[in-house]
Amino acid sequence: xxxxxxxxxxxxxxxxENTHDLYTVSASPHIIEKRSVKSVMWNVVFALIPxxxxxxxxxxxxxxxxxxxxxxxxxxxxxxxxxxxxxxxxITDGSxxxxxxxxxxxxxxxxxxxxxxxxSVFAIxxxxxxxxGLGHNPMNPALLGRVFLVASFPTLTAAGWKETxxxxxxxxxxxxxxxxxxxxxxxxxxxxxxxxxRDPLFVENINNVIPNASQSLMGEIASIPTIQNLxxxxxxxxxxxxxxxxxxLGALWLAWRxxxxxxxPTFYIFTVFVLTLIFGGIDGLFSASILLPFFHxxxxxxxxxxxxxxxxxxxxxxxxxxxxxxxxxxxxxxVVIRLMGGFPEGVTFxxxxxxxxxxxxxxxxxPNPFGAKK
Amino acid sequence: MGLKTFPGGxxxxxxxxxxxxEPIEIYPLPDKVIIPLSQHIGASAIPIxxxxxxxKTGQLIAKAGGFVSVPIHSSITGKVTKIGSFPxxxxxxxxxxxxxxxxxxxxxxxxxxxxxxxxxxxxxxRIKAAGICGxxxxxxxxxxxxxxxxxxxxxxxxxxxxxxxxxxxxxHRLMLEHxxxxxxxxxxxxxxxxAVKAYIGIEANKPDAIxxxxxxxxxxxxxxxxxxxxxxxxxxxxxxxxxxxxxKVPNNGGLPMDVGVIVQxxxxxxxxxxxxxxxxxxxxxxxTVSGKIVNKPKNLHVRIxxxxxxxxxxxxxxxxxxxxxxxxxxxxxxxxxxxxxxVTKGSSGLIVLSKKESITYKEHACIRCCSCIDVCPxxxxxxxxxxxxxxxxxxxxxxxxxxDCIKCGCCAYVCPSKIKLIQWxxxxxxxxxxxxx
Numbered sequence: 001x002x003x004x005x006x007x008x009x010x011x012x013x014x015x016x017e018n019t020h021d022l023y024t025v026s027a028s029p030h031i032i033e034k035r036s037v038k039s040v041m042w043n044v045v046f047a048l049i050p051x052x053x054x055x056x057x058x059x060x061x062x063x064x065x066x067x068x069x070x071x072x073x074x075x076x077x078x079x080x081x082x083x084x085x086x087x088x089x090x091i092t093d094g095s096x097x098x099x100x101x102x103x104x105x106x107x108x109x110x111x112x113x114x115x116x117x118x119x120s121v122f123a124i125x126x127x128x129x130x131x132x133g134l135g136h137n138p139m140n141p142a143l144l145g146r147v148f149l150v151a152s153f154p155t156l157t158a159a160g161w162k163e164t165x166x167x168x169x170x171x172x173x174x175x176x177x178x179x180x181x182x183x184x185x186x187x188x189x190x191x192x193x194x195x196x197x198r199d200p201l202f203v204e205n206i207n208n209v210i211p212n213a214s215q216s217l218m219g220e221i222a223s224i225p226t227i228q229n230l231x232x233x234x235x236x237x238x239x240x241x242x243x244x245x246x247x248x249l250g251a252l253w254l255a256w257r258x259x260x261x262x263x264x265p266t267f268y269i270f271t272v273f274v275l276t277l278i279f280g281g282i283d284g285l286f287s288a289s290i291l292l293p294f295f296h297x298x299x300x301x302x303x304x305x306x307x308x309x310x311x312x313x314x315x316x317x318x319x320x321x322x323x324x325x326x327x328x329x330x331x332x333x334x335v336v337i338r339l340m341g342g343f344p345e346g347v348t349f350x351x352x353x354x355x356x357x358x359x360x361x362x363x364x365x366x367p368n369p370f371g372a373k374k
Numbered sequence: 375m376g377l378k379t380f381p382g383g384x385x386x387x388x389x390x391x392x393x394x395x396e397p398i399e400i401y402p403l404p405d406k407v408i409i410p411l412s413q414h415i416g417a418s419a420i421p422i423x424x425x426x427x428x429x430k431t432g433q434l435i436a437k438a439g440g441f442v443s444v445p446i447h448s449s450i451t452g453k454v455t456k457i458g459s460f461p462x463x464x465x466x467x468x469x470x471x472x473x474x475x476x477x478x479x480x481x482x483x484x485x486x487x488x489x490x491x492x493x494x495x496x497x498x499x500r501i502k503a504a505g506i507c508g509x510x511x512x513x514x515x516x517x518x519x520x521x522x523x524x525x526x527x528x529x530x531x532x533x534x535x536x537x538x539x540x541x542x543x544x545x546h547r548l549m550l551e552h553x554x555x556x557x558x559x560x561x562x563x564x565x566x567x568x569a570v571k572a573y574i575g576i577e578a579n580k581p582d583a584i585x586x587x588x589x590x591x592x593x594x595x596x597x598x599x600x601x602x603x604x605x606x607x608x609x610x611x612x613x614x615x616x617x618x619x620x621x622k623v624p625n626n627g628g629l630p631m632d633v634g635v636i637v638q639x640x641x642x643x644x645x646x647x648x649x650x651x652x653x654x655x656x657x658x659x660x661x662t663v664s665g666k667i668v669n670k671p672k673n674l675h676v677r678i679x680x681x682x683x684x685x686x687x688x689x690x691x692x693x694x695x696x697x698x699x700x701x702x703x704x705x706x707x708x709x710x711x712x713x714x715x716x717v718t719k720g721s722s723g724l725i726v727l728s729k730k731e732s733i734t735y736k737e738h739a740c741i742r743c744c745s746c747i748d749v750c751p752x753x754x755x756x757x758x759x760x761x762x763x764x765x766x767x768x769x770x771x772x773x774x775x776x777x778d779c780i781k782c783g784c785c786a787y788v789c790p791s792k793i794k795l796i797q798w799x800x801x802x803x804x805x806x807x808x809x810x811x
Contacts, residue, residue: 021713022712024697024732024734025465025709025711026698027796027797027800028704028705028709029706030704030705030707031540031731031787032792035790036792037741039790040790133739134741135738135739258745313742318742318757318758320747366774367753367755369754370616370625370751370752370778371628
């Protein structure tokens with residue numbers, strides 16, 4: 001066939017002149033959606049911005065600076081590693097930006113500048129590229145980075161909370177006139193307060209001063225004003241995790257863009273709600289007020305974890321039923337750690353542990369094809 | 375109106391606006407036709423004419439090559455000028471008979487008798503002799519479809535007027551312009567299979583077709599027109615059956631007849647009616663010529679074997695340089711390298727894409743976003759199949775459902791990493807069959 005007759009100015013071509021051209025051949029489908037990995041990632045970045053703004057509002061400009069350090073360190077690490085490995089440099093795809101952002105979001109605003117930098121370097125190199133880069137990492141890099149920081153620098157990351165411009169660190173207003181309680185609500189994060197209340201020694205001590213002080217404090221914790229503070233983010237905590245409202249706003253955007261899927265967050269949050277309602281009280285099963293589960297859901301890193309980290313595509317299950325198991329598992333481990341473990345917060349470990357279970361979950365939840373006999 | 379549908383699928387732009395209001399136009403007789411011997415699923419037809427033979431319009435030029443095969447007829451009056459290898463709309467080179475026109479349209483003798491008095495076997499004989507095969511794209515011999523084994527009782531016929539592929543409007547125009555013939559064809563199907571119920575499935579983007587078909591069947595209590603949600607692949611056989619009857623065709627090689635259903639395309643129904651009534655062989659069809667850059671998109675009634683280049687001339691060429699030409703729809707059709715490719719019995723469209731519309735993308739690593747899984751109408755794990763195929767883990771690919779893929783292309787359509795999922799699944803499918811896993 002004649003293949004030579006190729007002209008760039010087809011507009012002047014006369015009828016029939018296309019006849020001998022050869023055209024592009026490729027497998028079907030011949031039309032595809034415009035959405036790319038890049039647009040998915042930048043949408044996530046965009047969705048994290050409300051939480052960043054709330055962090056800046058409550059903790060000041062340092063929150064922004066730490067985030068910027070985290071992002072720059074993540075991007076540079078990615079570029080260097082890809083250069084060393086002789087791979088195409090993909091820093092514009094936004095995935096390193098997300099990791100850097102999430103590292104900073106998991107720090108309190110008084111952390112020194114090198115903490116997010118170190119966290120990002122670790123997250124991108126050990127958490128992501130050692131496994132082959134984007135799409136191949138078994139665990140959420142940002143959470144791995146956080147664990148690395150918490151384990152290496154406990155005093156810089158998990159203590160020295162900064163209070164917000166408008167409220168005490170715990171977000172709880174207590175009228176109980178005991179020095180120990182006052183110290184607690186002004187210096188500890190919301191989850192640390194509730195953790196303390198599960199310590200029988202502490203409970204005995206305050207109850208000896210004022211009878212039923214522990215119950216009254218529990219009532220103050222599980223109260224509408226406290227939960228309002230937690231919902232808007234007017235409490236001490238990490239930069240990006242404090243404002244449940246901002247995180248929900250971002251997640252709604254992602255859900256609308258069909259980037260995150262409802263199963264993981266819904267089952268994660270629902271499991272935490274049910275378990276804390278049953279086991280969250282300090283006087284045995286079902287002793288918790290109906291408001292306590294809201295305290296657990298809006299407090300700590302649960303919203304950030306459930307909406308943005310557990311839903312990380314690379315490290316969550318493929319199958320629909322798998323995502324339900326994953327969400328329930330995350331919720332279960334979170335509550336076990338919060339109520340029984342040594343840390344006040346369990347979101348990080350819950351998600352990392354469930355990340356490791358993903359291959360197994362996927363293996364046992366392969367769906368039946370359409371038309372399969374039950 | 376409650377619209378019916380199936381789980382999964384995608385909502386894309388249907389792009390039907392270019393040609394949906396263009397009435398069917400009869401394309402004049404071409405000077406030359408290239409008639410491939412394989413235009414259907416099954417064995418190729420066997421030529422019975424030699425080079426130089428004079429043939430009339432509708433004359434048998436190749437006989438069926440087996441039970442699952444169809445005979446081929448000349449679509450014009452002329453002289454056989456070559457029997458050899460020609461480009462085929464599935465993208466490769468295949469044997470075809472070239473006929474050059476020598477005169478006017480000189481038909482073989484057609485009869486017109488009272489076909490309603492014919493027995494079932496006689497009707498089937500006529501359908502077989504006319505070379506009818508599915509005209510929706512796959513091209514399965516119609517008479518084979520209509521002859522299920524004794525133990526498969528057929529109670530329902532579904533006429534597929536969904537036409538869910540973007541751009542295509544050929545079936546839409548047929549429903550608007552020849553609704554009676556569709557019903558007559560449907561009644562023939564019902565008579566020979568003993569089916570007591572019939573559905574006509576039409577997507578919601580063709581409200582005029584829905585009302586036309588509803589109007590014409592308003593006195594037929596056993597024929598229902600089903601309005602279907604605008605979603606691709608609504609016209610896929612298994613998805614259409616589920617949406618209309620809630621029956622699920624068994625996976626792993628199950629056929630519609632396993633749930634008592636036979637699905638036929640609207641064009642096939644008309645061809646069947648004409649074959650049974652006039653003994654008219656299948657030598658023409660409606661082809662949608664469309665695309666953003668086509669100057670005058672049209673629905674053309676053309677003779678089988680007409681070249682795509684002739685059709686594009688008829689539509690006054692394009693106003694931009696062509697990037698890709700597609701035989702069929704853009705989701706499941708074949709990109710072909712040359713316009714010197716003939717129309718076959720299954721060619722529903724000639725879609726022309728501009729350079730800008732036909733960019734080829736580089737594959738990125740899978741980010742496990744699960745979009746492919748969420749849209750798969752067969753509830754498979756496309757990304758896992760593709761991943762297993764890269765590592766040659768054919769067992770894994772089978773577990774993820776490779777053999778049940780209907781190649782609708784939804785997964786590849788939504789993939790943000792632009793992974794060629796359909797190709798990978800195809801590789802896995804072939805390998806699984808080869809290894810008999």
